Amino acid sequence: MALAHAILVSLMDFPCTGYELGKRFDGSVGFVWKASHQQIYHELAKLEFQGWVSSETIPQEGRPDKKLYQVTELGKNQLIKWLKTPCEPTHTKDELLLKFRAGYLVPSQAILEELERHRKAHQQKLSVYQNLEQLYTQNSQELSQEAKFRYLTVRRGIHYETAWLTWYDEVIRVIGDVKTNPE
Amino acid sequence: MALAHAILVSLMDFPCTGYELGKRFDGSVGFVWKASHQQIYHELAKLEFQGWVSSETIPQEGRPDKKLYQVTELGKNQLIKWLKTPCEPTHTKDELLLKFRAGYLVPSQAILEELERHRKAHQQKLSVYQNLEQLYTQNSQELSQEAKFRYLTVRRGIHYETAWLTWYDEVIRVIGDVKTNPE
């Protein structure tokens, strides 16, 4: 259900092909919603069938034709309807935290190494967000309404990644110097 | 795949029935992994078939028999094997943030109300975590290795919820005083 809306939100920025959407879902859109290209193609077909998006086929030589998708009036109305509908908080499913909770079952070194891998990933994501943030803050003119929402989405990413990094530091302080390794 | 491990982690704390697991997944376990009772019963049956858990049927009067599950040696080994295997960072799927990103399409009041609802939920979860935290910090004796991991899992929850609250404040500062409502 929400994948459909994630696609609509993306296409509202500008029309795209399925392939391009796939890349955007790997990049900045993926910070709020992840999806594989198979899912995207499948959902686009469904959306077109429902009349929420329309496509224009662009013939190409030496490679498959492109299909450029855009949101229809109906699609936009449905998107706005969805925006006005309350939603539930996201169901947490965090494999790393789940592992961490059972971390006492293995030598703490194993857990700390895994944590370090993830810490690096979060550090990198933070950098990406900080670069994006600069695009909004560097010129001092007032941001448009649309830009404000995007800027704050990036800010949410910064808060999120920073919270992880702070937690990692805390973990190191509490269990990082443990000498007694079980097993 | 990971639901199986979430169940094993929970059962390592102490043996449970499916029903009790359901409640725990609604409560403290649910902070790291969410699952419905249907999923849990289904997965328990699978786990027992595989020999990762075993069950003891406890007859009852006037209500269905209980099945008390516990982790087998095989299950524990599999759990430890899984703990040592690296995992990927969680795929983000945040409906609220997705909506927020497209927030410019509706009157900002609509978004702010939805945000307020979620802010309250995060505030409440934070309180729950803070109460749990006290259990670990109130007596000054050194925590066991197992308790440290649990304590830090709770701390992660506190960092997570606090980051949301900080972001909400920021959103209010940036778009909370907007006079121009589209539509």
Next chain:
DNA sequence: TCTGCCATGTAAGTTGTTACATGATTAT
């Protein structure tokens, strides 16, 4: 009396993952 708790599931449908398939073009 009615709601909620206890206790277990089945069945149908949707969503998401993994593997497979094609084939020219461009960069290393």
Next chain:
DNA sequence: ATAATCATGTAACAACTTACATGGCAGA
């Protein structure tokens, strides 16, 4: 040569959601 990029999908499977089903017991 080889790998990566462009560009689209199908098929099988696994995971998850929603609705349904049963039925006694305890408390407001």
